[in-house]
Amino acid sequence: MRVVHVGSEVFPFSRTGGLGDVLAALPAVQARLGAEVAVVSPWYAGLGGEPGEVWRGDVPGVGPVRVGELREGDVRFLFVGMAEFERPGLYHPDDVWRFCAFGRAVLPVLQALEITPDVLHGHDWQAGLVVAHARLTGWRTAFTIHNLQYQGRWNLGEARGWTGLPDWAFGQDGVEFYGDLNLMKAGLTFADHVTTVSPTYAQEITTPQYGEGLDGLLVRLSLEGRLSGIINGLDQERWDPRHDPDILPYTDPAGKAANTAALRAEFRLDDLPILGTVSRLADQKGMDLLIEALPDLVGDWNVVVLGGGDPLLTAALQGWALHPRVAFTQGMNEPLAHRIYAGADAFAMPSRFEPCGLSQMISMRYGTLPVVRETGGLADTVPHDVGFRFGDATPQALAAACGKARAAFDDPEGWRERMARGMELDFSWDGPARQYLALYTHLQPQE
Known part of the structure; x- marks a missing residue:
């Protein structure tokens, strides 16, 4: 051929x-x-x-x-x-x-x-x-x-x-x-x-x-x-928590804790779990929904965002970065992206549409549970017994799904089981x- x-x-x-x-x-x-x-x-x-x-x-x-x-x-x-x-x-x-x-x-x-x-x-x-x-x-x-x-x-x-x-x-x-x-x-x-x-x-x-x-x-x-x-x-050699040079390598959910501690220290976050996002700041990606949901999210989560794009969304996140539980880094920084995938507890993808998406695959491979809108490739790749899915493209629906994730996080054994299932998924080419x-x-x- x-x-x-x-x-x-x-x-x-x-x-x-x-x-x-x-x-x-x-x-x-x-x-x-x-x-x-x-x-x-x-x-x-x-x-x-x-x-x-x-x-x-x-x-x-x-x-x-x-x-x-x-x-x-x-x-x-x-x-x-x-x-x-x-x-x-x-x-x-x-x-x-x-x-x-x-x-x-x-x-x-x-x-x-x-x-x-x-x-x-x-x-x-x-x-x-x-x-x-x-x-x-x-x-x-x-x-x-x-x-x-x-x-x-x-x-x-x-x-x-x-x-x-x-x-x-x-x-x-x-x-x-x-x-x-x-x-x-x-x-x-x-x-x-x-x-x-x-x-x-x-x-x-x-x-x-x-x-x-x-x-x-x-x-x-x-x-x-x-x-x-x-x-x-997914390029599973490039995105492999066992051999990733940008993080503290780990093979199972228990080994992830050191990366979470490192990310928490890097951004001076408190002890609440970390919700991460690595994304273009664009209407398609639903970043405006995440920003509108922040007043509800910061009561339960630290939020770490890496991305660049729309100037209005950028300015809004820069304003929110003054909050002690919100960290925003503008632009794309591949080593930091790896640290967020490895260190966050959950990963938000509130896309209005998503032809395929790779971030949800990467996050699950790193034991970081995705919170995703049920559309396109997100619906096809995120199992219900691993991540958390929501239907409406609204900040309220995103906040509710993050609320479900936060409740699940309070069950450490159940959370570890979700992490383990995600890390075992095969997304190879x-x-x-x-x-x-x-x-x-x-x-x-x-x-």
């Missing part, structure tokens, strides 16, 4: 979030299972690595392109360099234009390198145009939605010439979306099969509440058997990687 994954970022070379983690872990496991795997991503300025150049040439409609290669284990990482990606940083306001250029360059690059995959697998809207061109070339294609909220839209009149697509592709059954080019819709429309990163999210996005305007198309894909959900895995390989073998190209 020859597989080419295409995405906008890949850890450790380029990363802003979970997509980069997926494009590191999934290809590696698929290669271990016997597939021949390559990953294609932009060659950003400041890329975390020094690719060796393997090809240089002019791509019609794009211009000069160079390709670099790095190998990690049995996976080839190919980086497509062009003028559009020579500025600092990964993402910019004109990304639709930039990723149209990338989308037109990928297939000519693969053909120049004599790479003909059995399946081209695109990830999120930045790869939507690649999937469209692959379909027009006759290749089998899969497309994964990591977050439907981000779609890659631009005024169609201006963007039409950027894509290299034939005229017939610009109708309502193609890439047009309310007068815009929509690169997410390009991936959905042209892929032989569409997946998303949890079974529950695959169901949710067929509804107006979660479908982001694309629910009609997604309903049709579901009825045709072309939409499914495969839960993401082996199962999802096998599911994707099985899916590839059954892909039927559209007529």
